[in-house]
Amino acid sequence: MISTTPILPADLPKLIGLTELDAPLVAAILQYAPGVEGATELSQKRKKEMRAGFVMLKELGVVMSFSPREAHAADYGEPQGAGESVLSALFYYPEGSEEVDPFEGLLPFAEAEVATREDAHREFGEPADGEEEEGVVEWEQWLVDDFEVTADYDEDGTLLTLTVALPVVI
Numbered sequence: 001m002i003s004t005t006p007i008l009p010a011d012l013p014k015l016i017g018l019t020e021l022d023a024p025l026v027a028a029i030l031q032y033a034p035g036v037e038g039a040t041e042l043s044q045k046r047k048k049e050m051r052a053g054f055v056m057l058k059e060l061g062v063v064m065s066f067s068p069r070e071a072h073a074a075d076y077g078e079p080q081g082a083g084e085s086v087l088s089a090l091f092y093y094p095e096g097s098e099e100v101d102p103f104e105g106l107l108p109f110a111e112a113e114v115a116t117r118e119d120a121h122r123e124f125g126e127p128a129d130g131e132e133e134e135g136v137v138e139w140e141q142w143l144v145d146d147f148e149v150t151a152d153y154d155e156d157g158t159l160l161t162l163t164v165a166l167p168v169v170i
Contacts, residue, residue, distance in 0.1 A: 006031060009060060010108045012090050013147055013164045017076070019069070019083025020050050029064070032057040050085040061096060061103030065089040065165075076166040089165035095158065107162050109144045117157040124149060143167065 007015075007028045018025040020042065029046060030039055033055060042050075049055045055064040065088050072079050072086035079086040094115060096102035107114050110123040117137060121127075130140035137157070141150045152161040 008105075009062060009092075009103070010106045010110070012062065012064075013108045016087050016090065016147070016164070016166055017072075017080040018087055019079055019081030020047060020085045021083035022081040025081070025087055029055060029057075032060045032062070034059070047085075056099050058100050061093045061100045063091040063093070063097075063100060065091065075168050077169050089163055092162040092164075093160070094162070095154075095160050097161075108164050109147075109149060114151075114162070115159055117151070117153050117159070120151045120159060124151075 005027075007024070009032075012028060015025045015028055020026070026042055029042060033046065035043055035046070046055060050066045053066055055066070057064065066085045067075070067088040069079055069084045069086055072088050076088065090108075092103045092107055093100050094103050094107075106112075107123075112119070112123065114120050114123050117140070120140065124142040124144055127140035127142055131138045136155050137153055139150060139152045141148060143149075146167075148163075148165050148167045150163040150165075151159055152163070154160050
């Protein structure tokens, strides 16, 4: 039975590591991806998107990235679920993208709006890694609650994408 409890966009990271066979992940996709009203299982189209690597939650402004089970296990450890398509990362787009509308609301692990680099520092602290070119910070990364959180910025420091994934197993 699919859960009917809505999941907030900021809580989607707790689904990372689940598969197409796991009810909480299926419920979240059905909640945010347009489909048949009252559906309780994923359509063949959604399953195909998962196998191809991405499910676009267009109206939410989030992209779910999926990996084959073996690739996820090699990079991040054994998946939580038993299926073959594993949710490996989430991409939040506050400015939108060609594929999705702008994300509105609180980002994962944030207690206030994160729209700029300064906001990211306020919410996530000092970054553990990043890249700067010619005085412009392109991206920064934090380890937050056992997740890798990566912020990609525009030249003016506007947050373009926030990515949440598991850290790579070494």
